[in-house]
Amino acid sequence: MVTALKKTVVVLGVSYGGAHAARTLSQKLPKGWRVVCIDRNTHFNHLYALPRFAVVPGHEHKAFIPYQPMFNFHDMTPLAETIILHAHVTSLTPHSLTLSRAFPEHGIDEPGRKLEFDYAVYALGSHLPAPINLWGPVGDDPEVFSVTKGMVQDVAGRRQTPSAVAEGKGTNYHGTKPQAINWLQRYRERIDNASSILVVGGGPLGIQYSTDIKERHPSKHITLLHSRTQLLPTFVKAMHDEVISTLAALDIITILGDRLDLSSVKEGKTVTTPDGRKERVVRAISGREIRAELILLCTGQVPNTGLMAEAIPEAVISEGPKKGQTRVARTMQVAVPASQAKSDGDDTIQKALGGLSLQDKLTENNQDEPVHVPYPNLFAVGDAVDGFGANNAGRNSYYQATVAVKNILKLIERAEGGVSQSGNVELDRYVPGPLAKAIKISLGTRKQLVQNEEEKAVVSMDGVEDLHAPSMWEFYGVPTDDMHL
Numbered sequence: 001m002v003t004a005l006k007k008t009v010v011v012l013g014v015s016y017g018g019a020h021a022a023r024t025l026s027q028k029l030p031k032g033w034r035v036v037c038i039d040r041n042t043h044f045n046h047l048y049a050l051p052r053f054a055v056v057p058g059h060e061h062k063a064f065i066p067y068q069p070m071f072n073f074h075d076m077t078p079l080a081e082t083i084i085l086h087a088h089v090t091s092l093t094p095h096s097l098t099l100s101r102a103f104p105e106h107g108i109d110e111p112g113r114k115l116e117f118d119y120a121v122y123a124l125g126s127h128l129p130a131p132i133n134l135w136g137p138v139g140d141d142p143e144v145f146s147v148t149k150g151m152v153q154d155v156a157g158r159r160q161t162p163s164a165v166a167e168g169k170g171t172n173y174h175g176t177k178p179q180a181i182n183w184l185q186r187y188r189e190r191i192d193n194a195s196s197i198l199v200v201g202g203g204p205l206g207i208q209y210s211t212d213i214k215e216r217h218p219s220k221h222i223t224l225l226h227s228r229t230q231l232l233p234t235f236v237k238a239m240h241d242e243v244i245s246t247l248a249a250l251d252i253i254t255i256l257g258d259r260l261d262l263s264s265v266k267e268g269k270t271v272t273t274p275d276g277r278k279e280r281v282v283r284a285i286s287g288r289e290i291r292a293e294l295i296l297l298c299t300g301q302v303p304n305t306g307l308m309a310e311a312i313p314e315a316v317i318s319e320g321p322k323k324g325q326t327r328v329a330r331t332m333q334v335a336v337p338a339s340q341a342k343s344d345g346d347d348t349i350q351k352a353l354g355g356l357s358l359q360d361k362l363t364e365n366n367q368d369e370p371v372h373v374p375y376p377n378l379f380a381v382g383d384a385v386d387g388f389g390a391n392n393a394g395r396n397s398y399y400q401a402t403v404a405v406k407n408i409l410k411l412i413e414r415a416e417g418g419v420s421q422s423g424n425v426e427l428d429r430y431v432p433g434p435l436a437k438a439i440k441i442s443l444g445t446r447k448q449l450v451q452n453e454e455e456k457a458v459v460s461m462d463g464v465e466d467l468h469a470p471s472m473w474e475f476y477g478v479p480t481d482d483m484h485l
Helices: 016-028 047-053 141-148 177-193 204-216 237-249 262-267 306-311 348-353 394-416 469-475
Strands: 007-012 033-039 043-045 064-066 081-086 089-092 096-099 114-116 119-122 151-153 160-162 196-200 221-226 253-256 270-272 278-283 289-292 294-297 378-380 439-442 448-451 457-460
Touching: 007 016, 007 114, 016 033, 016 119, 016 394, 043 177, 047 204, 064 177, 089 306, 119 394, 196 204, 196 289, 204 221, 204 237, 204 439, 221 289, 237 253, 237 448, 237 457, 262 278, 378 394
Parallel strands: 007 033, 007 119, 033 081, 119 378, 196 221, 196 294, 221 253
Antiparallel strands: 043 064, 089 096, 096 114, 151 160, 270 278, 278 289, 439 448, 448 457
16 A cells, blocks of 8 residues: 555566566656665576586685665665565565564564555566475486475376475575575586486476586486476477487487376386495386486476465466466556456455556456556566466566566656556556577587577577576676675
8 A cells, every 4th residue: 555654666586577677666766765675585586597506616605695775776876765684574465574583673563564565577487397496306316206296296197286386494595696606516416426327308397407517427327307308398399309409419318208106216226336325116007117326307487476375366377377466457467367356345445556557457468368467566577477378487587577666657757646547657567579489408518509589490509608697796786806796
């Protein structure tokens, strides 16, 4: 709710889209406002670099970018206050949230640890697969069972999805940079010590892990298991063909059209190799046995929308291939199906904003699902949303955040101009650009494979060991003279 005392925009999750939203709001919010950034990590986690840095040593520190320097603008002094809170969000409503810890200096006190806000940008992304989930186990044999407990398999064996994700429960992980670096180092040690590795999942993560490990350790026995007959099935066939060629050249065994039978993992069957090593013996759904010392479950990400589901259950898609994603209007405002719009619902926000949004309109964009925006102060971006066909990628999250922030600023400007003025503000709309379905993946240190805006597969040999990680620091305005900060 808009109040004269506390005018707050909260950004939940300060990664790719969230960081862009926070930085832009920090620069453009008017005097008397503040942007409160909340993240469970002390540093921006550059997720795309994690699999490489879990295999190749010496670059781990480059994946974790400090937040505070992002808000040091040398050419201006922002009118708004910027606050960065290291905490978990424990509950969410359309008007407020609660945190895992109190911040009395910012008016977030015990016992409630409650923060009220005027606008929110929900940018909590996805729960990550185990091999890059810094909040989960490193991958020692006993812990693989804890990961597989979070998986479910349907009767037909067509789909496996994490139903619960290890979030550091029972551990001392708190999302700090030293802890994150230590996690990557321990994971790399686990990979280094395994003579045979089964990589489950032939998406970008599984492909990058397989090729990076094999290139660095040619003698290791690497098997890639993928449920479909085509790798990267949402991209052009030429992408699959190039990956298959590379896997064959590296002598990586590739099994397509088959799935890991998770019950075989839980059985815990092992064999001892002639050199005294213990390998796990697991089965695919077809019955084929696969032996490996280490299993990397590189299966798909799951939208981190649990808090959204508590706040607005109808906003989270419950069935189909987009299950778990948050519905949004093209304005990037959180939405519900038009059929579930409530004519007699809570109109507090509508009155507070003077009817300055799309709340009272059912929006339909070309072939988009007709939606209703019940709380025009709530926005969502990134992997947590149904992005109108755009890939889950930091690039697309960035552009979605751009639209969300522009609209928040428009609503604030209109409201502060006086609610007596008639008419609705014209909000910006998100339309995926030509690169929204593009992707770049690495096939070893130097080889890069891109599906470009023309939907063509392009190969280059200009890759570098650290994946140009310093450029991400520079992109968010952080100096690279000391990347150990």
